Amino acid sequence: MKIDTPHDTRTEWIRKTLLQAAVLSLLAISLGLGANHLRSDGIPLIADWSPGARLKTATGDSRLIPPNEAASFHNTREAVFIDARSPEAFERGHIPEALNIPWMEVGQYIDPFLNDYPSPDTIIITYCESETCSMSEDLAIMLLELGYPNVKVLENGWEGWLKAGYPVDPA
Amino acid sequence: MNKTGNLLKVRLYLLARLLLGGLFIYAGVEKIFHPADFAKIVYNYQILPDALVNLTALLLPWLELIIGICLVIGFWMPGAVLLANGLLWIFFLALLFNYYRGLDIQCGCFSTRLDPDVAYRTSGYLFRETVLVLVAGLLMFHQLRE
Numbered sequence: 418m419k420i421d422t423p424h425d426t427r428t429e430w431i432r433k434t435l436l437q438a439a440v441l442s443l444l445a446i447s448l449g450l451g452a453n454h455l456r457s458d459g460i461p462l463i464a465d466w467s468p469g470a471r472l473k474t475a476t477g478d479s480r481l482i483p484p485n486e487a488a489s490f491h492n493t494r495e496a497v498f499i500d501a502r503s504p505e506a507f508e509r510g511h512i513p514e515a516l517n518i519p520w521m522e523v524g525q526y527i528d529p530f531l532n533d534y535p536s537p538d539t540i541i542i543t544y545c546e547s548e549t550c551s552m553s554e555d556l557a558i559m560l561l562e563l564g565y566p567n568v569k570v571l572e573n574g575w576e577g578w579l580k581a582g583y584p585v586d587p588a
Numbered sequence: 589m590n591k592t593g594n595l596l597k598v599r600l601y602l603l604a605r606l607l608l609g610g611l612f613i614y615a616g617v618e619k620i621f622h623p624a625d626f627a628k629i630v631y632n633y634q635i636l637p638d639a640l641v642n643l644t645a646l647l648l649p650w651l652e653l654i655i656g657i658c659l660v661i662g663f664w665m666p667g668a669v670l671l672a673n674g675l676l677w678i679f680f681l682a683l684l685f686n687y688y689r690g691l692d693i694q695c696g697c698f699s700t701r702l703d704p705d706v707a708y709r710t711s712g713y714l715f716r717e718t719v720l721v722l723v724a725g726l727l728m729f730h731q732l733r734e
Contacts, residue, residue, distance in 0.1 A: 437664040
């Protein structure tokens with residue numbers, strides 16, 4: 418005759434718990450994949466998240482501007498640079514004369530910009546931390562929708578600018 | 589153990605279960621309705637390889653919903669509580685990781701929309717996440733004692 422020892426009950430409990438967790442996970446996988454397949458606004462299971470693909474314009478042109486091109490716009494002061502990072506990051510270092518419009522608080526910061534630069538011809542270059550951050554893209558899309566067609570996003574962001582050795586503030 | 593102490597414990601346990609379950613359901617449903625927005629948030633965490641971003645965005649909300657339902661109705665509690673603990677720890681570590689990297693990200697915990705007027709910061713999310721991890725830990729402790 419087999420006697421249930423505390424050790425047996427514990428193993429049994431662990432087995433039961435893991436089995437339940439596995440079944441619940443499988444259920445989530447089936448429902449998730451199934452629902453995505455059935456709905457009209459489903460998303461591809463694997464998507465291209467590279468910056469170039471994310472930033473295609475309607476015409477297929479890239480909105481990314483490489484640091485060297487951006488730097489010449491900076492030299493000639495033809496473009497307005499907008500830093501989409503937090504005020505804290507901006508304080509630590511930014512592109513000289515750049516404006517700070519933190520994407521997280523864009524509602525508070527956008528109005529002064531719209532008043533100061535009402536011309537739709539304004540050339541704007543947005544940037545955030547690095548290649549993979551998307552706040553500069555979000556901001557660029559918002560500015561496009563607000564009627565500034567000449568918006569570019571700095572490739573590799575602040576990190577790329579720093580690495581290339583272009584001027585920074587504070588120096 | 590006296591009777592009132594026990595009753596209090598049972599009530600506390602029920603409260604923790606309903607609270608966490610409700611939050612999981614709420615968080616899951618919101619993301620199920622906006623898969624593309626949530627995928628973007630997952631991408632912004634900059635932790636997963638690109639190939640896993642959309643899959644995570646598709647499956648995670650359903651898992652949250654299922655765990656939430658289990659917690660609320662008390663079905664398969666050991667499994668659900670284990671998964672809840674696992675998920676909350678992953679969220680906690682992901683937030684912590686980005687906090688230390690100095691990455692200012694959108695949490696995407698309960699909403700896929702960006703609320704520009706609320707200046708949420710990663711530290712704020714971290715605090716909230718810590719509380720949830722503790723509540724889930726309490727449930728796990730209760731499960732282990734059963």
